[in-house]
Amino acid sequence: MDLPKNYEFSEVERRWQDTWREEDNYFDPASTKPKYIIDTPPPYPTGTFHIGNAFNWCYIDFIARYRRMRQFNVMFPQGWDCHGLPTEVKVEEIHGITKNDVPREEFRKMCRELTLSNIEKMRGTLRRMAFSVDWSHEYITMLPAYYGKTQLSFLRMLAGGYIYQSEHPVNFCTRCETAIAFAEVAYEPRETTLNYFDFDGLEIATTRPELLAACVAVAVHPEDERYFGMAGRMLSVPLFGHKVPLITDPAVDPAFGSGAVMICTFGDKQDVHWWKQHNLDLRKAIDRQGRMTGIAGDYAGMKSSECRKAILDDMKRAQILTRQEVLEQRVGTCWRCKTPIEIMSERQWFVKIDPDAIMKAAREITWNPEHMFLRMENWVSQMEWDWCISRQRIFATPIPVWFCSRCNEMIVPAEEDLPIDPTTSGPSHPCPKCGSTEFVGEEDVLDTWMDSSISVLNVTGWDGTSMPHLFPAELRPQGHDIIRTWAFYSILRSVALTGSRPWDQILINGMVLGEDGFKMSKSRGNIISPEDIIEKYGADALRQWAAAGAATGSDIMFNWNDVIAASRFQTKIWNIARFVLLQLGRRPYSRDAPIEAPADRWLMARLSGTVREVTDAMEACQFDRALKSLREFAWDVLADNYIELVKGRLYSDEKERDGACRALHATLDTLCRLMAPFTPYFAEECYSHLGKGSVHACTWPEPGQQDPDGLAYGDLLVRIVAELRRYKHEKGLALNAPMGRVAVFSSPITDDGGDAGRALNAAFEWHEEPPKLEKVPGDLKFNMAVIGPKLRKDAGAFMKAARALPRDLQENPPETLDIDGRTIAVPEGAFSLEYRYLEAGEQVDVISVGGVIVTIHTIP
C-alpha cells in the first residue's frame, strides 16, 4: 500500500481522535497486571488549558503510555480542582453582582455552572493533545461525590485530634475577606518609609505607624546599653495615651532603626512571636475589611492606608515625628490578589502539623529530580504555625459541623449523611449534651487545598474506613511551584488519614517560559497557547518539544524552532516509512531469510542499543534523552547510513535483498513502538500501514541479542563509506560518480556483500593481507602563507631553488638556501615533500580508517 507523499498532521490527528476508543485507556480493576496509579494534578478550571499544563501533562502521558506498553494496569485519572476565589470573582464580574447580593446557594450554583462550562473547554484541549486520560476516573471537587469525601476526611481528622478550632493570629486578606495559610502568602518587594518618632521620651522606628493603636509593648535588646535600667518601665503611647511596658528580648536587632521596636498586634510574624512569649495584651486595630476599629479612636473607620497618612500628619503636627528613611522591604501579600496581608487574631480552624511524621513520609518517596526534596525539607523545617484551613468564602467545601444554640456543643453529622451544608440543613438528632434542637451551622468553608490534598486518596479508592486498596499511588507528577502546597498538604493528609506515604515517586516538572526567556504574561505579550501550536504543527510536534526541550525538572523556554524541528523529524520518518514500505512491497521476500550481511547485522545491533537506551531513559523519566536517542538512530543510523548503504541491494532482485527487507521491517516496527509514547498520532499512523492493529496496544520492544562483532564490523564499514564520501567530495566528484577500484585491507575480513561498492559506485575489494605499497616522493608543496610575507619578491626564485634541491634536502629542509649568489634563511614550514603511493606499480590514494588501510585506484 502506498503512503501519501506528505504527512498531513491535521487530517491524521483528527482521524485518530475519532477512531480511538476511550475505554482503551481505562484502568481495569479486574486485571492481574501490576497497577500503576498516577495522582494527576487537578487543574483549576479557568477555561484554558495553558502551555504549562500541557507541558506537565506531556510528561504524564509519556509515562502512562510507556507503562501500558510495559504491561502495567495504568490509571491516568483527570480531576478538576474547582473551588476558590478566582471563580467567585469571575462570577461577580459576569453577573455584575457581589457575592452578598444573592443567597449563598444561588451564588454557588452560578459558580458551578461557570466551572462546568470551563471544564468542557479544557477537556477538548486534553483530547487534541492525545493525552490518554482515563475518563472513567474523572473527578470534580465541587460535586457531592468528591466534596463528600473532603468532608469525611475532615471529620476523620477532627476525630483523630488533627483538627482543632482556636483563636490564633492568622494571615488575613482584607480584600478577599478571608483567612489564608502561610503557603498562600507571596512576598513582594516594596519601598516604604521607616518612621522615627518620639515615644514617651524614647526614639522608635516603625514601618507601620497605623498600628500605633495596637501597640502593646516596646522592646529593646537586653544588652543594648542605650536602654540599660529601663526595662519594666511603663510608657505612654503617643496620640493614644494607653500605657505599655518596655521589655527586653534578644531577638531585637539593636542595629535596626533606633534599636527600640514597638510590638503591635499584629504587624508581622515576629510580633506574634513576642506577643506569645511575653504574654502581651491583644489590641485589634484593623478589622476584616481592612478598616480601623474602635480602639483607633478618631481614626476608626479609616482604611489602614488612610490611617497611616493621618497618623503621620498628626505626629508631624505634634512635632514628635523626627525623621523618615526610605526602606526596601518585602511585604507579604495574598498570592491570588496581591493585596498586602494583615495578621489578625481570629477564631479559625487549624490542622496540626507534625514535621517529623511528614518528613519521614517525604523521605520514603523517590524525588525526581532529587534536589527538589530540599524544597520540601526547607519548607517543613521552618513551619511555625499550624495550617489554617478555614476560609470566610462561599464557593468551597462547607465545614460540616453545627453548634448548639443553647450550650454551644459542637455537633458533627453522621458519615452516611455526607455531604452536607450545615447552613441549610440541621443535625438529625437533638443536642446530645443539652437536648436542644436549635443549632447554628458553621459558615466557614474549607481551604481549597483541603479538597485537592486528598486527590490521591480519592483515586486510590479511599472510603474513610480503611487503607485504600490501591494505595499508595505509584506516581505524583507536578510543578515545583506547588511543592510547599499541594505536595506538602498531600503528604500531611495521607500520613494523618492512612499513616503512610501517598506515592512511591514524585516527578517534578519545571515552568514554561516565553520565547523571550521571561515568564509568560499578558503584559509581556509572550503567551503561546497549546492550541496555537497544535494548529500550526500538530499535537505530536508540541509533545516532542515538551520531551526534548529541556532536561526533566528544569524550566523550559518555549521555542518555535524546536517545534519545527520536531515536525521535520516526523516528515523524515514518514519518508523513511514510505521508502521502506515501497521496497518491501515491490517484490515478495522471505520472512525466514537470515540477517547476516554486515550492514544488516549492524542495523539490528544499533537498533538493539537504541531500545536499551530509550528504555533506560524512560525508566528514569529522562524524556529528552529518550527522544534524542531515537532521533539519532532514525535519522543518522537508519536514514543517512543504513538505507544509503543498502539501497542498491534493495533495488536488485537478488535474494540478498531479503535480509535487508527483514531488517527494515523489524526496524520500522520497533521505531513505531518507541515513538508511540511521544508521538501517539504519528506512530499510530505509521504503524497502521504495517497492518498490525494499534501501536498503543503493543508491548514495549525488548532489545535483541548483543552482537559486538556485527556492531564493530558495521561501524568500520560505515566509517569507510563516510571517509570515501569525504574523499569524493574533496576531489570534486558527485557522490554517485564512478570512482574506480577501492581496496580495503582489514583483518579479519569484513566483506560487505557489495553494499559499499554500490553506494559509492566503486569496485570494492576486500583483502585480509596487508597492502604492498611503495612510497615514492611526489611534488614539493609550498606554503604560500609563509613564503609570501617572508620572502616577497624572492618567492619565485626561492621556489625554483627548492625544486632543484636533492630529495634528501627536500625531505629535511636546510637552514639556508643560495639564490643568485645570495644566502637566505629558509622560513619554518615553507615547504614539505608530498608522497605518492604505488600499489603493484599503479598510483593509488591511501586513506586510513581506524587503522584500516584503504587504497583508491583513481580512474586516469
Place this chain on the structure above:
RNA sequence: GGGCCCGUGGUCUAGUCGGUUAUGACGUCGCCCUUACACGGCGGAGGUCGCCGGUUCGAAUCCGGCCGGGCCCA
C-alpha cells in the same frame, strides 16, 4: 540574609559522582534536485565549557573563592 538551581560555538541546549576528538537543534558557508525526503543529502567554519585558585597522571565534570542570572524562603 539563608537554601537550591544555573552560567557550554551567533542563539537555545545535552553531557556534570573525573578519562580518546565536548552533544544536538536553529543559524551560517560550499557543493549536490543521486528513482523516500530540497521540510532533503554531503562536506565545512565556528567553543579560553562565567572568572580565579586547588586536588589529580588527567577537570566542562570534584573542592574553595569570586562574578552574573533565576527560583524558593526569611
